[in-house]
Amino acid sequence: MIYLPECWYLIAPIHFLMKKSELDIITDYIKNNHVISFCCYTEHDIWAANSFYIFDQENVCFYFMTDPGTRHGKLALANPVAAGTINGQPSNIQSIKGLQYKGIIALISDSTERQQAYQALFQLHLRTWSRIKLGILNSNTHQELHRPLRT
Numbered sequence: 153m154i155y156l157p158e159c160w161y162l163i164a165p166i167h168f169l170m171k172k173s174e175l176d177i178i179t180d181y182i183k184n185n186h187v188i189s190f191c192c193y194t195e196h197d198i199w200a201a202n203s204f205y206i207f208d209q210e211n212v213c214f215y216f217m218t219d220p221g222t223r224h225g226k227l228a229l230a231n232p233v234a235a236g237t238i239n240g241q242p243s244n245i246q247s248i249k250g251l252q253y254k255g256i257i258a259l260i261s262d263s264t265e266r267q268q269a270y271q272a273l274f275q276l277h278l279r280t281w282s283r284i285k286l287g288i289l290n291s292n293t294h295q296e297l298h299r300p301l302r303t
Contacts, residue, residue, distance in 0.1 A: 178251060179207075179209055181238070181249065181251060182207050182238060182251065183207060183209075185238050185239070185240060186204055186205065186276075187202050187203070187204060187205070187238070188202065188203055188204075188205040188214055188216060188236060188237075188238050189201070189202045189236040189237045189238070189239075190202075190203070190224070190234045190235070190236035190257065191224075191234060191235050191236055192224045192227035192228040192231065192234050192257065193227060193231060193233075194227055194230050194231050197223075197227060198227070199223045199224045199227055200224065200236070201218060201222070201224040203216035203217060203218055204216060204217075204273065204276075205273075206269070206272050206273055206276055215260075215269040215272065215273060216273070217269075217270075217273055220259065228257045228258075229259075232256045232257055232258055233254070233255075233256065233257075234254070234255055234256070234257040235252070235253065235254045235255075236252075236253060237250050237251060237252050237253070238250065238251045238253075239251070
């Protein structure tokens with residue numbers, strides 16, 4: 153039997169604080185990356201994790217998979233407030249860029265939405281891995297693979 157972790161969503165209300173041009177810059181940055189870090193906490197514990205994500209631009213929502221039985225999964229179930237970053241791996245200090253956020257994290261309860269998220273995550277990241285393995289991934293290819301879940 154193959155175990156699949158649960159699909160989660162993270163809503164980070166960045167769009168309420170920005171001008172359209174600023175939001176476009178941030179959206180492009182999000183689309184050109186693929187790993188999100190998030191930190192979950194309660195009064196007595198705190199833990200961080202990373203996951204591949206897909207971004208739903210229309211709803212300013214990140215979809216990712218993780219196991220609710222992990223330390224960070226249990227913390228997220230106990231307290232839905234999360235904070236984290238999206239950043240690349242630059243080779244020098246002048247190239248450092250990143251996005252910091254605070255948002256709400258929760259399991260996807262709707263079975264149709266959960267199935268769509270699973271399919272989109274696997275389609276994006278399995279195709280991306282195959283292209284990296286073949287050495288043909290570039291920023292345009294990766295950006296094409298990111299598309300909203302809802303049409």
